[in-house]
Structure formats: structure tokens, C-alpha cells
Amino acid sequence: MPTIASEMTTDNLESSSMASSPVNPNVSSRNRPPSSPLKQIPSDSLGPASDSLDSSNKKISADDMAFYYERLLPFRYVFQWLNHSPKPQKDFTMREFAYEHRSGAYQRYNSFESPEDFKSSVVRVNPTRFEVGAVYAVNPSERKTLPKSAMKPLEKELVFDIDLTDYDEIRTCCSKTQICTKCWKFITAATKVLDVALREDFGFEHMIWVFSGRRGAHCWVSDKRARSLDESKRRAIVEYLDILKNKGTKRLNLRRPLHPHIQRSLDILKPDFLTIIQEQDPWRDDEVAIQDLLSKIPNSSITDALKKEWTTKPHRSSLDKFQDISSMAQRLPKANDKKMVIEAEEDIILEVVYPRLDVEVSRQMIHLLKSPFCIHPGTGNVCVPFDANKEFNPMTSPNLRQIQGELLKYDEEHRGDDKKVANWDKTSLKPYTDLFTAFVKRLLASEVTGKRERDEQEPDLEF
Amino acid sequence: MFRSTKRRTAGRKNFESSIISSSTPNAYLANVYNNSKLTFYTLPPVGEITLDEFETWAIDRIKILNEIESCAARNKSYKEIESIVAPMIQQTLPLNSTNVEKLNRERQKDYYSHFILRLCFSRSQELRTKFLKNETTLFKIRYNQLTNAEQQQFVKSLNLPWDFISLEEKEQLSTKLFNSISASLGYVLQLDDVQKRKYFEQEEFIKIPFEYVTDLLPQRSIFLQRGTAYVPKFQQLQLLVNEFSAKLEAALISTSHAFPSLDEDDRILPILTHLSSGYSLNYSQDSYGANENSSDINAITVGSKEIVDQFPLCGQHAMYGLRTLHHLKYTARQQFTLFLKGIGLSLEDALTFWSGEFKSVSIDKFNKEYKYNIRHSYGLEGGRINYKPWDCRTILSKPRPQKGEYHGCPYRDLSSDSLARKLREMGLEEKDVQQILEISDKGDYTNACSRVLEVKTNGHVQEQVTHPNLYFDRMRQYTKSQQTEA
Ligand code: SF4
Ligand SMILES: [Zn+2]
Numbered sequence: 001m002p003t004i005a006s007e008m009t010t011d012n013l014e015s016s017s018m019a020s021s022p023v024n025p026n027v028s029s030r031n032r033p034p035s036s037p038l039k040q041i042p043s044d045s046l047g048p049a050s051d052s053l054d055s056s057n058k059k060i061s062a063d064d065m066a067f068y069y070e071r072l073l074p075f076r077y078v079f080q081w082l083n084h085s086p087k088p089q090k091d092f093t094m095r096e097f098a099y100e101h102r103s104g105a106y107q108r109y110n111s112f113e114s115p116e117d118f119k120s121s122v123v124r125v126n127p128t129r130f131e132v133g134a135v136y137a138v139n140p141s142e143r144k145t146l147p148k149s150a151m152k153p154l155e156k157e158l159v160f161d162i163d164l165t166d167y168d169e170i171r172t173c174c175s176k177t178q179i180c181t182k183c184w185k186f187i188t189a190a191t192k193v194l195d196v197a198l199r200e201d202f203g204f205e206h207m208i209w210v211f212s213g214r215r216g217a218h219c220w221v222s223d224k225r226a227r228s229l230d231e232s233k234r235r236a237i238v239e240y241l242d243i244l245k246n247k248g249t250k251r252l253n254l255r256r257p258l259h260p261h262i263q264r265s266l267d268i269l270k271p272d273f274l275t276i277i278q279e280q281d282p283w284r285d286d287e288v289a290i291q292d293l294l295s296k297i298p299n300s301s302i303t304d305a306l307k308k309e310w311t312t313k314p315h316r317s318s319l320d321k322f323q324d325i326s327s328m329a330q331r332l333p334k335a336n337d338k339k340m341v342i343e344a345e346e347d348i349i350l351e352v353v354y355p356r357l358d359v360e361v362s363r364q365m366i367h368l369l370k371s372p373f374c375i376h377p378g379t380g381n382v383c384v385p386f387d388a389n390k391e392f393n394p395m396t397s398p399n400l401r402q403i404q405g406e407l408l409k410y411d412e413e414h415r416g417d418d419k420k421v422a423n424w425d426k427t428s429l430k431p432y433t434d435l436f437t438a439f440v441k442r443l444l445a446s447e448v449t450g451k452r453e454r455d456e457q458e459p460d461l462e463f
Numbered sequence: 464m465f466r467s468t469k470r471r472t473a474g475r476k477n478f479e480s481s482i483i484s485s486s487t488p489n490a491y492l493a494n495v496y497n498n499s500k501l502t503f504y505t506l507p508p509v510g511e512i513t514l515d516e517f518e519t520w521a522i523d524r525i526k527i528l529n530e531i532e533s534c535a536a537r538n539k540s541y542k543e544i545e546s547i548v549a550p551m552i553q554q555t556l557p558l559n560s561t562n563v564e565k566l567n568r569e570r571q572k573d574y575y576s577h578f579i580l581r582l583c584f585s586r587s588q589e590l591r592t593k594f595l596k597n598e599t600t601l602f603k604i605r606y607n608q609l610t611n612a613e614q615q616q617f618v619k620s621l622n623l624p625w626d627f628i629s630l631e632e633k634e635q636l637s638t639k640l641f642n643s644i645s646a647s648l649g650y651v652l653q654l655d656d657v658q659k660r661k662y663f664e665q666e667e668f669i670k671i672p673f674e675y676v677t678d679l680l681p682q683r684s685i686f687l688q689r690g691t692a693y694v695p696k697f698q699q700l701q702l703l704v705n706e707f708s709a710k711l712e713a714a715l716i717s718t719s720h721a722f723p724s725l726d727e728d729d730r731i732l733p734i735l736t737h738l739s740s741g742y743s744l745n746y747s748q749d750s751y752g753a754n755e756n757s758s759d760i761n762a763i764t765v766g767s768k769e770i771v772d773q774f775p776l777c778g779q780h781a782m783y784g785l786r787t788l789h790h791l792k793y794t795a796r797q798q799f800t801l802f803l804k805g806i807g808l809s810l811e812d813a814l815t816f817w818s819g820e821f822k823s824v825s826i827d828k829f830n831k832e833y834k835y836n837i838r839h840s841y842g843l844e845g846g847r848i849n850y851k852p853w854d855c856r857t858i859l860s861k862p863r864p865q866k867g868e869y870h871g872c873p874y875r876d877l878s879s880d881s882l883a884r885k886l887r888e889m890g891l892e893e894k895d896v897q898q899i900l901e902i903s904d905k906g907d908y909t910n911a912c913s914r915v916l917e918v919k920t921n922g923h924v925q926e927q928v929t930h931p932n933l934y935f936d937r938m939r940q941y942t943k944s945q946q947t948e949a
Binding site: 204259262 | 639641645649674680686689690691
């Protein structure tokens with residue numbers, strides 16, 4: 001591997017240990033590292049790979065990555081997705097990419113001229129992963145010779161980031177970096193709710209959901225209309241979606257009648273909620289959690305009765321407890337009292353399973369996010385795209401070791417075959433690349449029609 | 464809009480030819496106001512105005528914006544602001560004359576003053592934000608002064624991409640629409656549940672792309688369907704205000720990009736600088752000159768050691784150049800003439816002083832070549848503008864002095880050695896000299912200068928120097944107070 005030292009300068013190479021965050025820490029209410037492009041390397045990606053997701057105990061080596069970049073990552077489709085056209089245009093050539101190096105260093109402001117340039121650069125540098133940023137008016141790699149103001153982002157996909165760490169206070173099956181199919185249900189519920197809201201409320205059509213490789217998912221919205229939103233509009237959209245924004249430890253207390261978006265989300269989430277509390281069982285024996293649950297029920301006759309009942313029946317399951325509340329509400333004499341308890345239960349459902357969003361990731365145009373089809377350095381999992389409305393199992397999704405083996409095996413078995421098969425089609429990546437190419441194809445088709453319309457409007461020339 | 468036609472851009476030409484009916488300024492104004500009492504100021508003005516109008520119109524508008532600003536700073540409610548500002552608008556910026564000729568004058572003044580201030584206040588983010596906020600409030604007040612019919616007329620004139628929805632559509636979406644606006648009917652209009660229902664029955668809804676109403680999104684007070692927002696009519700003003708401020712914000716930013724190209728216009732720029740500093744929305748500095756210290760400044764005293772010692776280094780440096788060369792080049796002459804004017808040197812004294820200093824220049828030559836420039840700086844020639852002394856930012860934005868030139872800021876332009884020597888000559892102690900050299904090295908020239916002022920006043924004046932005349936005024940005040948004490 002050629003050395004990369006020659007092209008790194010201290011100016012655009014930020015060591016993770018010195019990285020500081022320009023993000024206002026007050027904005028992000030949840031305890032995750034600030035979503036800054038200069039973020040620190042999450043500690044879990046450096047430690048020994050030890051969680052249930054790992055199919056191998058060995059760390060992903062530089063050779064493994066080189067193999068993957070050279071032979072398996074579908075660069076052309078990633079290029080088309082970001083370029084919105086088969087021929088390179090500004091959407092791609094003026095776009096920022098960042099490398100996370102093996103040393104932990106983070107290198108911003110790379111840009112590429114073509115899909116070939118893109119691939120050869122990644123292959124040469126062989127980063128642990130690369131991230132996608134905004135499109136600028138100038139070439140990001142020339143930024144040093146330009147005034148700061150020239151580096152204003154013009155466009156970027158609207159992105160969302162959901163991470164299981166934000167559910168830690170409610171999920172009991174796993175902790176920290178671990179996940180299982182049970183807690184993945186939080187993510188599934190979240191993606192369903194967001195996907196439908198983005199389509200039905202905002203009219204977006206070109207969304208792709210991507211497994212982050214460990215315990216979360218990203219959503220990229222590529223509609224032209226979404227890409228050109230400025231930061232204040234992005235913030236407004238996230239705030240519209242982020243119904244848990246002001247939630248502290250108190251009850252959510254949503255106003256009735258519920259806004260159609262919230263009503264629809266509730267309808268979607270109800271069944272998921274029941275499954276999830278059955279599996280996570282947060283209110284079984286945890287006295288504090290039980291207290292907390294009861295404190296949200298605005299009816300003392302019910303809460304008093306339940307306290308007694310649950311002491312006589314220890315270890316009563318969370319699902320039973322939740323249903324106890326409902327059935328007691330049904331027996332209340334006054335309709336209004338009943339209504340209030342039911343509304344409180346609805347609030348609880350949303351508190352538990354409504355998507356927990358990272359506002360800053362979605363708002364900031366300069367924020368970078370790991371590209372689809374990267375390899376999660378800690379788990380070796382491929383960051384595969386998935387369909388929000390179909391089952392996705394992160395436990396069985398493709399892993400670098402596995403597809404490496406599959407590719408070698410296929411080539412071994414088909415030695416001498418003339419038929420040209422794309423490498424990824426020889427592995428279990430195939431359904432995911434298929435999903436992605438179909439998505440990119442639809443996106444490109446919409447760009448062609450959209451462009452014709454847009455070209456008819458001349459931009460205003462201001463005073 | 465300025466008398467010179469040479470700086471019309473290509474875009475501007477296109478635009479002009481596209482409006483066939485606007486061959487005269489009045490027809491143009493009729494077009495931008497489109498039969499309405501208000502405008503979004505989307506198109507740049509055409510036609511000529513005098514520099515006098517340029518300045519007075521702008522000042523009248525600034526006064527109104529200043530009042531809005533200061534009301535807001537005192538936490539007055541919108542209603543209170545309206546009651547204070549509406550009479551001012553009627554007095555100096557009305558738009559409701561029934562006499563066609565008068566109305567045209569009113570429109571012209573309104574239109575131009577808005578655009579002049581756009582130029583003044585586009586230059587920094589801070590100025591832009593203030594201007595945007597105050598203009599938006601002005602717009603809101605004016606809109607609320609209109610009759611219902613006039614409001615409708617105005618909305619129609621905007622051609623915004625919005626439609627009122629049909630009764631059928633309202634019927635179809637009834638539950639969703641009601642559930643979306645129910646909360647805001649409560650807290651915006653203070654209605655109870657029964658009233659809400661009634662209100663909803665007669666309310667009309669506007670359909671518009673959601674991008675226009677993003678500030679209604681966080682409270683979820685509108686219904687969204689496939690990218691279209693359904694906005695109740697009672698939120699219409701909010702919608703207009705958003706649109707107004709979004710358009711203006713974008714325009715301000717593009718104006719700020721266009722700004723450097725105005726730099727060479729020596730008639731416009733000083734006025735703009737003056738307007739945005741002397742009359743700035745934050746009253747940052749008052750105009751200098753003709754101040755109470757000035758009485759003893761004349762052709763003789765201005766060059767005395769006592770006075771020159773109170774100059775900031777740029778002034779001392781220019782004086783040094785003048786004394787050594789008996790001449791100064793153009794930029795230094797401009798910078799220094801205006802500085803001296805600012806400290807109170809009258810035109811007559813200035814002419815005496817300069818001709819006396821230009822020893823190698825014959826009186827005849829002086830009168831022919833230099834007198835005009837000095838009179839010009841005092842506003843007696845050419846555009847007859849009362850030019851203001853340059854502030855540090857202006858000084859620092861000019862090309863750096865070449866060998867033999869004495870303009871600029873010495874903290875930036877002198878080598879460390881010469882700067883150190885100058886500072887020692889000013890009587891600074893070695894540790895201060897070193898510290899000031901360090902600050903200058905970092906590029907914080909005005910900080911270096913502020914530090915010198917602090918040292919020279921024994922710590923009494925700790926003000927940020929932003930203007931050489933500010934430095935001088937503070938030094939004088941300090942010196943005088945020392946003298947009276949002694
Ligand atoms: S900082 Fe300003 S006042 Fe001080 S020397 Fe420089 S230009 Fe003159
Ligand atoms: Zn789990």
C-alpha cells in the first residue's frame with residue numbers, strides 16, 4: 001500500500017484526540033457525543049470486537065479493507081446516488097468527503113472528479129471508513145486558497161440518525177454497544193414512523209435507510225426539494241417530527257386532539273409498543289420504574305388500587321401492568337376521567353417507542369455521515385441499505401468476513417466461467433445492492449424530469 | 464439608481480428590458496406597487512434621485528427603524544410598538560396619498576430609502592440581522608394599518624404560490640384540518656372548545672408549499688399533505704411576514720456580495736459608511752468632528768507637539784511624513800485631511816495649514832492641484848458630501864502604503880523595528896513596547912492601538928479603538944482632565 005503521508009497536511013488533518021466540537025452542547029438533549037464533523041472516534045470502534053454482532057474475533061485488518069474497497073464496494077452506485085446523474089456533475093465533484101484513517105485521524109475536505117477517481121483514491125488511502133458531506137459552490141479540496149465565506153454548503157441530503165444508545169433507559173435486553181433482534185424493534189418502529197411522515201407529510205419520495213453497522217440506522221432523503229433546504233428549514237422539519245423534544249422525566253402531555261402526524265404515529269406504534277414492553281419488560285420488578293409509570297396516570301383512585309394489587313402480585317409483567325391500567329380506566333364512572341387515563345397511556349406509548357432523533361445531525365448542512373456500504377470498523381458489518389417497511393435483521397446482515405469468503409468461494413467454484421458477474425452479486429450483498437440500484441435508478445429518473453422544470457425558472461438577480 | 468449609468472450590470476439590463484411598461488420611473492413605481500399599498504421590494508429601483516434625497520430619505524427611514532429597535536429593546540409589545548411607530552410612518556414615510564403625484568413621491572421615497580438602507584446594512588451579519596428584524600416589523604405595522612380590502616389587494620399583487628382550498632376539499636380533510644389547528648386556535652385566538660368548532664366552520668384554508676411556512680412546523684399548527692401545507696387564514700399575516708423576511712434576507716446577502724464593486728464610487732460610499740455608522744441601528748458611534756474640543760484647533764496649533772502627541776499613531780505617522788517630505792501622496796492626504804477635519808480643523812485653517820506644509824509646492828500649483836481636493840473633502844466641491852473621517856476598518860481596507868507613502872495603520876504597516884522606535888518615541892516603556900509588538904504581530908492592530916491609548920492615559924481609558932478620531936477625543940479628554948486637576 002502506498003503511503004498516504006505525502007498528501008496529508010496538518011491543516012486538513014485533525015487528530016481525533018484534539019478534535020473539538022463546534023456544536024452547542026445545549027442543543028443536544030441526549031447524552032451521545034456531539035454530532036460534529038470533527039467528532040471523536042467512538043470508543044467502541046477501537047476496543048476489541050466483543051459483542052454479539054461479531055462473526056469473528058479478529059479485528060478488521062487493513063488488508064481486509066483494501067480487498068473490500070477494490071473488489072466489493074459498489075462505488076459506481078454510490079457515485080450515481082450522490083451525483084444524481086450518470087455523468088459527473090457538481091453535485092458530486094464539489095462534494096466533500098472525509099476519511100477516517102487507521103490512525104484515528106480524521107481528514108476532511110476531500111473531493112473527487114469522477115467515480116474512477118473516487119474509487120482509486122479510497123483504495124489508495126484505504127481509510128477505515130469514509131463519510132459524505134455537503135455540496136459546495138467551490139471544490140472543497142481547494143478550500144485553503146479560498147476565503148471562508150466561499151465554503152458555504154449549497155446542498156445536502158436531509159439526513160436522520162437513530163441510535164439505540166438513545167433508548168438505553170428503556171431497553172433491558174442489551175446494553176452499551178450490544179444489540180439483538182429484540183431491541184432492534186425500537187429502530188424498526190422508528191423507521192416506519194419517520195418513513196411514512198417523510199412521504200405523506202413532506203412529499204419526499206427518494207429515501208434510503210442504511211444500517212449503521214452496529215446499533216442504529218441513518219436515513220438519507222435525496223429529493224431535490226430536500227437537498228436544497230437551508231438549515232433553518234431543516235431544523236423546523238426535525239422539530240415537527242421530534243415530538244419528544246421537551247420531554248424530561250415528566251409525562252409528555254400532548255394536547256388533544258392529536259395532530260394528524262402524531263395520531264398516525266400512535267396508530268402505527270401501538271402494536272410495536274405491546275411487543276416491545278412484553279420483551280423488554282421494564283416495569284416488572286424495577287420499583288423506580290413502576291413508580292414512574294404510576295406517576296404518569298392522572299387518577300389517584302386507579303393508582304392507589306394498582307399499587308395494592310401489584311404488591312399482592314409481585315413479578316407481574318409489564319404488559320399485564322399496562323393492561324391493568326386500561327381495564328381499570330374502562331371501569332371508571334366518569335367519561336372524562338376515563339378519557340384522561342387513556343390519553344396518559346397514549347402518551348406513555350409514544351414516550352417509549354416514538355423515534356428519538358438527533359436534531360443536530362439533521363440540521364447541520366456541513367455534518368458528515370458515514371457512507372452506505374462502508375464497513376463498521378468495530379463489527380465488520382457492511383452498512384447496508386434496507387427497506388423501512390420490510391423486515392431487516394441486523395444480526396444476519398452481511399459481514400465483511402462472510403462476504404470475503406463468499407466471493408473467494410464463488411470464484412473458486414466458477415473458475416473458467418465466461419459469464420461476467422459483478423463481484424457483489426456473488427455474495428450475500430446482492431439483495432442490498434439490488435435495493436440500492438433500484439433506488440438510485442428512480443432517483444436519477446426523477447432528476448431528469450425535475451431538471452427540465454427547474455431550468456425554466458431563471459434565478460433572480462438582486463440589487 | 465445612481466446618476467452614473469456605467470455600473471448597471473448585465474442582469475439589471477435584462478431586467479429593465481423585461482418590463483416594457485416601466486419606461487418612466489412613475490410607471491415603474493406603479494408596477495412594483497401593483498395597485499397596492501405595500502410592496503416586497505423585490506426589484507431594484509430605476510430612475511435618478513439627487514444625492515440630497517439619497518441621504519435625507521435614508522435618514523427618515525433609519526429614524527423609524529431605530530424607534531422600532533429601541534421599542535423592542537425596551538420589551539414593548541407589538542401593539543405598543545405599533546402605536547408609537549404608526550404616527551411616525553404617517554409623518555415621514557406615508558404611502559396612502561390619494562393624489563397621484565403625491566403618491567408617486569411617497570412611493571419613490573419609500574422604495575429608494577429601503578434600497579439605500581439595504582446597501583448600508585448589508586455589510587455585516589450583525590447589521591443585516593437588525594435591519595431584517597426592523598424592516599419586517601415595519602412591514603407588519605403597515606400591513607395592519609390597511610383595510611381588509613387593501614390587504615386582499617396586496618396579497619393578490621404578490622402572486623404567491625398559494626390557493627384557497629375548495630369547500631369539498633375542506634369537507635374531505637375536515638377532521639385532520641381541525642385537529643391540526645385546534646391547539647393554535649386556543650393559544651393564538653384564545654377560543655374555547657365550542658368557539659373553536661364555530662370558528663373552524665367558517666375558516667378558509669390556504670394551500671402552499673411547506674417551505675413557505677416552516678416556522679409553523681415546530682408547533683405542528685398546520686396540516687401537511689405530500690409537501691403541501693394547509694394554513695388557516697388567521698395565520699396569513701405570519702405567512703406574509705415570513706415571505707417578506709425570507710426574501711429580504713436573501714437579497715441582503717446577495718447585496719453584501721455585490722458590495723465590494725461599489726467601492727470605487729467615491730460619492731456613494733462615504734454616505735453609506737456615514738449612514739451605517741453615525742446613524743447605525745445600534746448608535747455605535749456618533750459622528751466625529753466639530754466637537755467641543757475643537758475650539759483651539761487651528762492652522763497653527765494643529766501641528767504643535769501638544770496636539771500631535773494626542774494623535775493616534777496613524778496621525779502621528781502622517782504628520783511625520785508631511786514634515787519630512789513637505790508633501791503627502793493622495794491616499795495619505797485624504798486620510799489625514801479627513802482626520803484633521805474630524806478633530807475640528809476648519810476648511811480655512813486646513814488650507815492655510817496644508818499650503819504652509821507643502822513647502823516645495825508653489826502657491827499657484829497648490830491652488831491648482833491640491834486646494835480642490837481639500838475643499839472636496841470638506842464637501843464644498845463635486846458631490847458636496849460632507850465626508851466623514853475614515854475609521855480604522857476603512858483605513859485597514861485600503862491598499863497598503865508603498866515606500867514613501869504615509870497612509871494606513873502603522874501597527875500593520877511598519878516593520879517591528881520602526882514600530883518599536885516609534886513607540887519608544889511616544890514615551891512607552893520597554894515592556895509595553897514588547898507587548899504591543901506582540902499584539903500587532905498577531906494582526907490585532909486596533910487592539911495594539913487600544914493598548915497604547917490605555918498606557919498613554921495611565922489606564923484611565925480602556926476603550927476599543929475603532930476610529931482614529933475616537934482615539935484623539937479620548938486622549939484630549941484625558942489630557943484636559945489632568946490639566947484641570949493640576
Ligand atoms: S488602529 Fe486605527 S487609530 Fe490606531 S493607528 Fe491604526 S488606524 Fe490609526
Ligand atoms: Zn437487545
